[in-house]
Amino acid sequence: MSKQPDLLQGTLDMLILKALSLGPLHGYGVLLRIQQISKDRLEIQQGSLYPALYRLEDQGWIAGEWGESENKRKAKYYRLTVAGRRQLQAEVEQWNSMAEIIAGILQAKPGEV
């Protein structure tokens, strides 16, 4: 299995938090929602989702609970906790500022430096 780049790993956590901020989901649902929002432009290695979910749960940003799926099956649903919401906000801010800086750098023209 090829490892995801580090940047993406951090990003995956953020994307999961974002997906859950829109409402509780099971693991497969998280995957679907991210793909849906990205209009299928983002491919997520399915197996890598669960270690990330467990990590977030361990850190207390999301909480898991067993429930019933749409087709009447037992599934584990995750929801964002208060701490998770704060974390999402912080990560989004950080991402935006980072994106702005990098965008700025990338837009630099020869005469400006």
Place this chain on the structure above:
Amino acid sequence: MKASGRLLGCLRAMLKHGRMERDMDAELRFHIEAYAEDLVRGGVPPEEAQRRARLEFGGLEQTKEECRDVRGITVVHSLLQDTRYGLRLLRKSPGFAAVAVTTLALGIGANTAIFSVVNAVMIRPLPYRDPSRLVSITEIWHKEQDRAFVPSPDYTNWSAQARSFTEIAAYDGGFEANLTGAGEPQRIPVVGVTANFFHLLGIASFHGRTFLPQEALPDSPSVVILSYDLWQHRFGLDPNILGKSITLDSESVTVVGVMPPGFRFPDQDVKPLCYVPFRLPNRVDWYAKTFTDTLVIGRLKPRATAGQAQSELADINARDFGEVSPMFVRMGRATMRVQVVNLQTKLVGNVRPALLVLLAAVGLVLLITCVNIANLQLVRTSARQQEFAVRAAVGAGRSQLITQLLTEGAILALLGEAFGWLVATGGVRLLRVFAPEDVAQLEHLSLDRSVLVFTLGATCIITLLFGMLPAIAAFRPDLYETLKHTGVRGAGARGGQRLRKLLATAELSLALVLLVGSGLLLRSFHLLSNVDPGFDLHNVLTARLQLPEADYPSPEGQWTFYEQVLERVRALPGVESAGATDVLPLNGFPRTIGIRFEGQASPPPGAAPSTPITTISPDYFRVMRIPLVAGRFFDQHDGTHNDFPTIVNQSFARRFFPHEDPIAKRVRLGAPDWPWRTIVGVVGDIKQLGVSRPSEAEIYLPYISAPGDPVIAHESSFENVIVVRSRNSPLVLASAVREQVAKLDANLPVFDIATMDQRLANSLVAPRFNAVLLGIFAAFALLLAVVGIYGVISHSASQRTHEIGIRMALGALPTHAVRLLMGEALAIIALGIGCGLAACLGLMRYLESLLFEIRPTDPLTIAAVSLVVGTVALQASYLPARRATKVDPMAALRCE
């Protein structure tokens, strides 16, 4: 905080481990099924959907593993798994498990037991306040056969002047006294101590008080302190004992205190039941008629060292040199050496070499045990090469496999330790019974915390030893090659076999070292027990009596009493003859006396040669069957005339009359104005000082002597040993002898009743103990080494079945095949014996102090042991080699 949180998480994970696994499984399964359903809904056929869902999910097990990692449970989980797996493996090969655990248990148990002795005797601090500051102080007098004592003037000088000590205290060497009064008369050991003695040790009395300084003055009232034992057994813990009087040697003394239970006198030769003040002259008077020998202990000041203290005391002595009387000068005052040593070191004394040898031996046994198990593990590991390869192929990391092997090692070690602890408990019990009595502090032998730490440490090392070795050998990371081999013979790693041979060689050398050591001790013990004592010690009963000076003031009164006792004893049924002596053979410490020869210039006082004297009843020689060499024995008339007859032994005759007949020569014993004595007989030498000590020149006097004989009058110790030769088992006479004595004097204790055989056996307890223990260890080591070489050769044989099959198919005879395998065995055996012999040369000198009349490089022992090791090892390797040739060539060829 963080670490503890992690730990908690781990613990939680461990506890909830099962549920978490199930949850994880359910969650992942749900994911895959949901995805597959979606695929089906998109038009993919169901089977294909299932397949694709799984495929796209990626490695399921790896995901799980990563999830577990996130949860922090991998470590715990894999440990549990490894443990379970290891246990299962052990259950599957119960033979291996039994052998491994049993040998380990014996190895660890024996180590623990011996270490507990070392701990009790050498490591655990003495039971006194701040014991590391306590020292023993003595003077070694070279001209007095290295006798160690401090004349009281030196002690007095030191206590006044020495600055290295917070204080020093003295005691006499201990003596015995008759305790009479309530109950049966009893002979008890007593010691005189200075008033500050207990304070120096930091031990308070249990009841009452310790001695006051004025109680050591000559005319102060007599007082005594009881030991707890005496208080308990003789006085029934009487709470009103203080202030009461007891009778010691017919003198009334007042009890002022009781020492606490378990208080141990800081000298293993002195085991007092009560204490009296040690009365020393206050003034330094080197010209006093008599001076007192003292034994001295001290407490060093916080920064002082024993070395400093020693030179300070030597300086004090040097300043005083001019004051010393000519007698002390001639006794070798100038060559006398002050010695200050740590008290514990002193107490361990002569037991130390034996203990260290035993500890080293038992350590070697444990080492062999480990090597052996490592060897067995290696065989198993190489057989499991394929298993490892498969596991590695499905993703087990190298570190995981090593962890697993280590876990398996740890399981064995822990099981071994658990059973070893049982072995040790039994071993300690045995040691307590059989260990020689003079081992200090052995009564405090126990398995305490430091012993536990020692065993756990040993177990850790063992685990690493036989966990790591196979792990190192197992990993030839050539997965493909190993997997390719599917045949049963495919597992042999050449490197593993080389390592196994090396281990077997090491085992043989270690076993050889132990066997040579125990062989030397056994031979030495054999020599010791076959020493001719110079008399017939079978069927002789001995019993000691001490007449109180108050009741028997004159020598005439004493010997009259003894003659009466002997007369009654001779009349007892079964008694052949009976006599008396004041010094028993074998364990005697005879008094010595200066001697002058008629016709020779009289040497100055103190410079005369001195010889031990023994006073005996006239028929003592006949009772003991000591042979007469020349002249005559004493007879009943010797006391009636005035020529003072003496009898000398052969050593005496050889030393002082090398070219003459000593009979009728005259010698003078003691002071220059004491009478001349005529030598009337020469008797054979006997082992007076013990079987391991050479005989010295000795003089015998009859205890019935002319009235006023100054030697008898001055040297009488009032103590005698009754020796009774019986027609059959002498011990049954014990109570009869006691009865006869009681009829003559009801207040006289008869003590220390034993046969001469028993006394001989007692003097051999220590060497026998060492020899037997080392012998057991060595036998065990040899057994392990034999198992080791047997394993190597049978493995080698099974590896080469194919080769042998081919050779035999091509016409080789079975003997050729045997020769092939035995060549391997011979190389191992020769190298093992060679290395062992080299090690012996280096190590055996540490045994020297335990050996009697045999050199540590005794060629006979070494040759015999090498022969035994060689033969046994060859035999052990011949069996599997022989079996290898029994194989049918066709079967051997087919098995590939």
